[in-house]
Each structure stands twice: as structure tokens, then as C-alpha cells.
Amino acid sequence: MRYDRISADISSKLQLDCTPIGVFFVDHVPAGVEILDEEVPSACSIWTRAQSGMFYASAEKHFHCPVGAMVMGFDLPQEIQTNLTESVGRMCRCNYITSEEPRKIPIMKQKGVGILYGPLKDFAMEPQLIILWLTPRQAMLCNEALGNCRWTDENPTAIFGRPGCAALPVAYENSQFTISFGCTGMRVFTETSENRLLAVLPGTKAQEFVNNRMRGRQKPCCPL
Secondary structure, three states: OOOHHHHHHHHHHHOOOOOOEEEEEEOOOOOOOOEOOOOOOOHHHHHHHHHHOOEEEEHHHHOOOHHHHHHOOOOOOHHHHHHHHHHHHHHHHOOOOOOOOHHHOOOOOOOOOEEEEEEHHHOOOOOOEEEEEEOHHHHHHHHHHOOOOOOOOOOOOOEEOOOHHHHHHHHHHHOOOEEEOOOHHHHHHHOOOOOOEEEEEEHHHHHHHHHHHOOOOOOOOOOO
């Protein structure tokens, strides 16, 4: 199954101007796929590149952002662990985060040697996660369409902040559409427009999202 139809449906119904990105954590280097060989400043900067084609990025390609590499669940060599400790220390000293936060940052529990990234339309198998750049209105429509905004739910959708990449493990572990304001690093390295939010849709929800929830729900039924 190719995901070009699903990608087209999501893009059309939400009127997206940014390509949905598929993400798949792998335990071996996939055959026949481009391997990212350029240096990138952060894990999130890879997402921007993934809008133009599919490729494999090894764990090492994420190491320039120790926090992002940690969040992606990669095993970190001692040098990167040291850099991570230093980075977290600097963020604490400038009061960007508190000393209690680092140990509570969500981390991918699924271990892999790297990640397959690319436009959702190019995926032949179900991606584990789908990254979307949404305006607040588009995020609202997604949240309502997936039924995540009901006050009767025990765990309604929350909007997360720093680090932006933490939205991926939250979405994956909870199997729930997740929204993030992002972080300073994400805004700098991805050059994302100021009016965009980061949203992550579990791949297992993509077909349901298109077939059962989005049809007829492009406009709110209430003027509020």
C-alpha cells in the first residue's frame, strides 16, 4: 500500500502548503534508499529536508543536537552524553528549563540504528509517525476531527512546548494526535513560519483520520 492517496487527502482537506512527512524507526540500514551524508544541526532540521525526498538518517546524523538524539531514543556514545549534560546545564543556568525537567522529557522507547524520513506520499508501508506543520485553525480541525477535544475524555489533547521533538515519542507512546508549540531550536533550525505549530499523527491513525473522521468536518458546525 502506498500512502500517496492518504497524503493527498490530508493535504486537500486541511489545505496544507507543507508536505506531510513520514517517519519510520529502523533497526538496519534499508536497501535502495538514499543515505543522508550531509551534516545537519539538529534532528528537527532533518524534517525540513525530508519534504523533498525519502532518505535514511543514521543515529549519528542526529548527534549535533544531543537533546534531540536523546529524545529519538538513540544510544549515545560517551562524548555525546557529555555534550548532552553540558547542554542541559547551560539551559538550566539561563533558566530556559528547570533542573527537574530533563529526567521527565519524553523519549522514544523503541530503539533503532536510524530513521527513515520522507514525504508521506512516497511511503510504501505504514509510517510510525506523520509530521505536519499546521496553522492553529488546521490544528483545531484535526483535533476536532479525531475527537480529541471532548471534555468528557480523561486525557484530552494537550499542547506541548520544549523540546519540539518530544512530540514524536508522546504521539507514538500514547497513539494520539499530538501538538507542540516547538522550541527555540526548532524555530531556528527548521525556519518554520511563526504561524505554524508542529503536529504529529501516529501512522496507525492515518487511515481512520481520512476515512472516518475528516469527511464532512472541514467546517465547524458551531460559530463559536
